[in-house]
Amino acid sequence: MAEIVSLTDGVAGVVHDGDTLVMEGFTHLIPFAAGHEIIRQGRRDLTLVRMTPDLIYDQLIGMGCATKLVFSWGGNPGVGSLHRFRDAVENAWPLPLELEEHSHAGMANRYLAGASGLPFAVLRGYVGTDLPAHTDTIKPITCPFTGEVLTAVPALAPDVTIIHAQRADRNGNVQMWGIVGVQKEAVLAAKRSLITVEEIVDSLDPRPQDVILPSFATTYIALAPGGAHPSYAQGYSYRDNAFYTEWDGISRERETFLRWMDEHVVRRAPAA
Amino acid sequence: MTEEYSADEMMTVAAARQLHNGTVCFVGIGLPSTAANLARFTHAPDVVLIYESGTIGAKPERLPLSIGDGMLADTADTVVSVPEVFNYWLQPGRIDVGFLSAAQIDRYANINTTVIGSDYRHPAVRLPGAGGAPEIAASCREGVVVVRQTLRTFVDRVDFVTSVGFGQGPGDRQRLGLRGAGPRVVITNLGVLTPHPDTCELTLVSVHPGATFEQAQAATGWPLAVSPELSTTDPPSPEELSVLRRLEASKGAT
Numbered sequence: 001m002a003e004i005v006s007l008t009d010g011v012a013g014v015v016h017d018g019d020t021l022v023m024e025g026f027t028h029l030i031p032f033a034a035g036h037e038i039i040r041q042g043r044r045d046l047t048l049v050r051m052t053p054d055l056i057y058d059q060l061i062g063m064g065c066a067t068k069l070v071f072s073w074g075g076n077p078g079v080g081s082l083h084r085f086r087d088a089v090e091n092a093w094p095l096p097l098e099l100e101e102h103s104h105a106g107m108a109n110r111y112l113a114g115a116s117g118l119p120f121a122v123l124r125g126y127v128g129t130d131l132p133a134h135t136d137t138i139k140p141i142t143c144p145f146t147g148e149v150l151t152a153v154p155a156l157a158p159d160v161t162i163i164h165a166q167r168a169d170r171n172g173n174v175q176m177w178g179i180v181g182v183q184k185e186a187v188l189a190a191k192r193s194l195i196t197v198e199e200i201v202d203s204l205d206p207r208p209q210d211v212i213l214p215s216f217a218t219t220y221i222a223l224a225p226g227g228a229h230p231s232y233a234q235g236y237s238y239r240d241n242a243f244y245t246e247w248d249g250i251s252r253e254r255e256t257f258l259r260w261m262d263e264h265v266v267r268r269a270p271a272a
Numbered sequence: 273m274t275e276e277y278s279a280d281e282m283m284t285v286a287a288a289r290q291l292h293n294g295t296v297c298f299v300g301i302g303l304p305s306t307a308a309n310l311a312r313f314t315h316a317p318d319v320v321l322i323y324e325s326g327t328i329g330a331k332p333e334r335l336p337l338s339i340g341d342g343m344l345a346d347t348a349d350t351v352v353s354v355p356e357v358f359n360y361w362l363q364p365g366r367i368d369v370g371f372l373s374a375a376q377i378d379r380y381a382n383i384n385t386t387v388i389g390s391d392y393r394h395p396a397v398r399l400p401g402a403g404g405a406p407e408i409a410a411s412c413r414e415g416v417v418v419v420r421q422t423l424r425t426f427v428d429r430v431d432f433v434t435s436v437g438f439g440q441g442p443g444d445r446q447r448l449g450l451r452g453a454g455p456r457v458v459i460t461n462l463g464v465l466t467p468h469p470d471t472c473e474l475t476l477v478s479v480h481p482g483a484t485f486e487q488a489q490a491a492t493g494w495p496l497a498v499s500p501e502l503s504t505t506d507p508p509s510p511e512e513l514s515v516l517r518r519l520e521a522s523k524g525a526t
Contacts, residue, residue, distance in 0.1 A: 026325050026326070026340050027325055027338045027339060027340020027341070028340050028342065028345070052403075071401065072402055072403060073400050073401050073404075074398075074400050074401050075399075075401075077338035077339065077340070078301055078336075078338045079337075081398075081400075085398070086397075089395065089398040090394075090395065090396075090397070090398055101386075101402070102402070103403070103405070103406045103407060104324055104402070104403050105359075105362070105363070105404065105406070105407040108358050109355065109358075109359070111355065112355045112359075123358075123359070123363065124363055124407070124410065124411065124449075124451070125406060125407050125410070126406060127410065127436075127448050127449060127450065128410075128436035128439055128444070128450065129406050129433050129436060130386070130392075130433045130434070131386075131402065131406070134392050148449075149449070178342065178345045179325045179326055179327065179342075179344070179345050179351060180326070180351070180353055181353065182354040182355060184353065185355060209350070209351055211353075234342050238342060239341055239342060241337045241338075242524075244337065244338075
């Protein structure tokens, strides 16, 4: 059964130096509060896995937490570049960043295979592109029934997956709705998991197209209201599009980035 | 009646006209999303917009800043997981049009959104990467590309093939096993290009009002093919312009 803990204890309990860490949430429900706690706890040498690194991994990369990134689209949605990600790749600042680069379809299928307990997934993808020449986790595979050549990608089986959801009940069952991305697969693929939530309630009344993660399938639940900001939690908050635009200026130079992180993350105590 | 309009507005209007009413369209963020929603608010009210965030049949009132804005989920016919949108909806060929943009494009409409520079490990510019584009370009029945035409974008060879157009020419898509037909049209700020039926090479078939073939050639890094029946694009109608401006003003509002 999932245990309900503080954000600080939850992060300390599941994230260790050298781990392969997944933090998912497709534009919606991105676990920023947990990401900031990882930075405060000073984790190092992480392999960060995420389809769209977004601002959260820009921050972890810029703060020197990561040595490798597994991803499929590394931009600031609707705005432009992730400057800390670019600085790491182009100038090895603050550390060299090894890349393992995929497409969205490939990453989604890697999570699906991990959640399904399979070693790899099969898809129609990547063919004719330059990605297989640079990413050794993309290989051709022949269908044993038709002889057709398809593409195989290995399962993702991270040490830990962290997601943000709308709410949990007191038994640790988690409920989320809206754009649910690949979070269910990412949690089920991982050895350990932490789910931060907007609120903890007595019972989970059904919502249209909701996704439930039963308590037995996760490790820790932590209360973190507003923990998806500047992304959003449908029904609780709106995406802070202005902040995504402001981040372009904050993150462009190393000095302004470090100053912002110090003021808003490093020296700020977690909410719970 | 003639109204002042910018080259970018002409480009977006020309791109929107490529979507027919009822078309099922996989939409990328940025120019494609603006054009697709312009089509929905003008001549194609029943266009079905699918965003890779899993929102199928999204009908946003305002322009989303990202492919995952909440109003896409609020207004969608259904919201599915990301594995489902790629595996059940895109991969089997259920989507008519893949609407993409590019950082670089070559004469066979191969697209680069990964790196600028010849060394992948040490790029001059690190771009966002593939996202959904490789499989959108492969599996949609056809592609529409919207991209500003400059010597930086229209290059003789793309530095990295992120998404396949026609590969190295005729027959390559079939050889690679790509099931969609490939890009049907490329819309730029200067004109409209379509692949030649025999050579697959992008051919200028229309210039926007005020633009010329010479301008298009000067913004292209290879000898640009031109149709013998080069036409001039119809300028934006007052309705197209007013809807576009209303949409642009609403971008990212919540």
